[in-house]
Amino acid sequence: MDIQLKRGLIEVCVLAAMLREPTYGYKLIKDVSPYMEISESTLYPILKRLEGASCLSVSSAEHNGRLRKYYSITDEGRARISEFLTDWQGIMKIYSYIEKEAYNG
Amino acid sequence: MDKKHFLKALGRALGTLPREEKNRALSYYREMIDDRVESGLSEEAAIASMDEVDKIAAEIKADAAERGVNVNRRSAGKTILVLFIALLISAMLIAGLVAVFSLFMGVEGCTDGGEWIRKTMQFEASEFKDLDVDLSSYKLYVGVSEDGKAHIEYYENDRVTFDIGAAGGVLKIKQKVKPLFFFGTFSNDRQMLLLLPESFNGRADLECTSGEIRIDAVKTAGEVTIDVTSGTAIIYDSSAQSFDLELTSGRIVAGRIECAGRFAVDGTSGNILLENVSCSDLHTHVTSGRIELKSIVTGSARIEATSGNVSLESFDSGDTRIDLTSGTVTGTLVGNINDYTIESHMTSGKNSLPGNYGNGARKLYAELTSGTINISFEE
Numbered sequence: 036m037d038i039q040l041k042r043g044l045i046e047v048c049v050l051a052a053m054l055r056e057p058t059y060g061y062k063l064i065k066d067v068s069p070y071m072e073i074s075e076s077t078l079y080p081i082l083k084r085l086e087g088a089s090c091l092s093v094s095s096a097e098h099n100g101r102l103r104k105y106y107s108i109t110d111e112g113r114a115r116i117s118e119f120l121t122d123w124q125g126i127m128k129i130y131s132y133i134e135k136e137a138y139n140g
Numbered sequence: 141m142d143k144k145h146f147l148k149a150l151g152r153a154l155g156t157l158p159r160e161e162k163n164r165a166l167s168y169y170r171e172m173i174d175d176r177v178e179s180g181l182s183e184e185a186a187i188a189s190m191d192e193v194d195k196i197a198a199e200i201k202a203d204a205a206e207r208g209v210n211v212n213r214r215s216a217g218k219t220i221l222v223l224f225i226a227l228l229i230s231a232m233l234i235a236g237l238v239a240v241f242s243l244f245m246g247v248e249g250c251t252d253g254g255e256w257i258r259k260t261m262q263f264e265a266s267e268f269k270d271l272d273v274d275l276s277s278y279k280l281y282v283g284v285s286e287d288g289k290a291h292i293e294y295y296e297n298d299r300v301t302f303d304i305g306a307a308g309g310v311l312k313i314k315q316k317v318k319p320l321f322f323f324g325t326f327s328n329d330r331q332m333l334l335l336l337p338e339s340f341n342g343r344a345d346l347e348c349t350s351g352e353i354r355i356d357a358v359k360t361a362g363e364v365t366i367d368v369t370s371g372t373a374i375i376y377d378s379s380a381q382s383f384d385l386e387l388t389s390g391r392i393v394a395g396r397i398e399c400a401g402r403f404a405v406d407g408t409s410g411n412i413l414l415e416n417v418s419c420s421d422l423h424t425h426v427t428s429g430r431i432e433l434k435s436i437v438t439g440s441a442r443i444e445a446t447s448g449n450v451s452l453e454s455f456d457s458g459d460t461r462i463d464l465t466s467g468t469v470t471g472t473l474v475g476n477i478n479d480y481t482i483e484s485h486m487t488s489g490k491n492s493l494p495g496n497y498g499n500g501a502r503k504l505y506a507e508l509t510s511g512t513i514n515i516s517f518e519e
Contacts, residue, residue: 059175
């Protein structure tokens with residue numbers, strides 16, 4: 036898969052994984068990895084980029100006697116997901132056209 | 141490795157990053173280990189399940205550099221301390237050397253190259269097509285600029301200078317070092333930052349005698365050759381017509397590489413780690429060392445070593461030839477054993493592969509004089 040495309044997909048995937056509730060790094064990896072290949076070293080710059088783009092906010096909370104960072108999606112993050120969904124509706128139309136032509140042609 | 145050692149090693153590997161960036165990365169990895177341990181793993185297993193320290197550090201630094209953080213700048217307090225200590229040591233060294241030299245050679249006084257001065261240069265994309273870099277002892281970071289121009293940022297002093305210019309369609313960068321007294325040069329950890337315009341689509345020849353070459357997110361239809369005598373070459377998220385990497389001793393790490401043609405790595409002694417590389421031909425050779433190949437997709441592969449260890453993971457090749465004098469070959473190949481036509485020869489040692497087998501479309505040839513072949517198939 037194209038690297039830029041993969042990068043974009045993984046960012047949206049990470050945002051989607053925090054839609055229900057604020058989440059932490061290890062849980063993000065567990066939640067996303069069934070769908071996309073992700074490791075802690077790929078997640079780290081993604082979280083940073085998303086935070087830089089104000090798509091998520093970070094807070095620390097105590098957990099079992101230590102601090103854990105929790106990531107929550109922001110309005111910008113939600114907007115990013117809706118944008119992705121709209122974009123892909125268009126792409127899916129193109130996909131079904133290409134698929135149809137490829138198999139019938 | 142336990143948590144303490146892992147974090148210490150990571151801290152060291154991140155050495156020159158600003159303290160804030162470093163602390164952030166360390167606390168992220170500390171949390172990752174703690175969460176894995178909480179889910180039932182031992183510290184060792186938790187660490188083993190993560191990427192290697194060097195790879196983690198390389199990604200963090202590449203990302204920091206991409207965001208414009210100077211990966212070699214230290215915090216002000218530390219800089220002053222380091223400068224002070226360096227000054228003290230160099231003063232003592234120079235005084236000592238001068239004393240010794242004036243005794244034997246009658247030399248009086250000398251300069252150590254003086255203060256480093258930051259310099260920048262800029263070229264329009266239209267001024268060059270190809271790239272030619274020749275460094276003797278320096279670090280080189282090659283990335284992509286955001287404004288469509290080429291930017292070069294580097295440090296010079298009285299002894300270390302650069303010839304930089306675009307002529308005949310080639311951007312040439314050459315480092316010139318005046319020798320210290322009459323013998324040799326000393327190494328330095330200065331870095332040149334070279335950001336290419338996104339439209340760069342030519343050939344890149346990068347040479348570095350000792351030091352480090354790092355390439356991040358460079359996409360070109362040209363050929364890329366890298367020559368490192370002793371040092372490290374790290375390439376991530378990049379694509380080219382072909383990659384030709386050569387090193388005498390050191391380390392080559394490449395990840396997420398797309399290459400239309402050949403990806404060749406040749407090392408005398410050293411380690412080669414390739415991950416997520418797709419190419420038409422893969423050629424890796426070491427005289428002694430380790431070759432690790434993970435998630436590789438290639439039309440054909442030739443893996444050669446005089447003495448060494450080869451490990452393969454998710455290895456997808458239409459035609460694989462492995463030639464080792466002594467060592468081990470372990471790992472997994474994609475597909476089913478019946479997808480392959482196998483021929484293997486082993487003079488002494490253990491061999492998990494049949495001597496002659498099958499009639500599959502993929503070819504696998506392995507020859508080992510002494511050692512172990514332990515290859516399995518994913519399905």
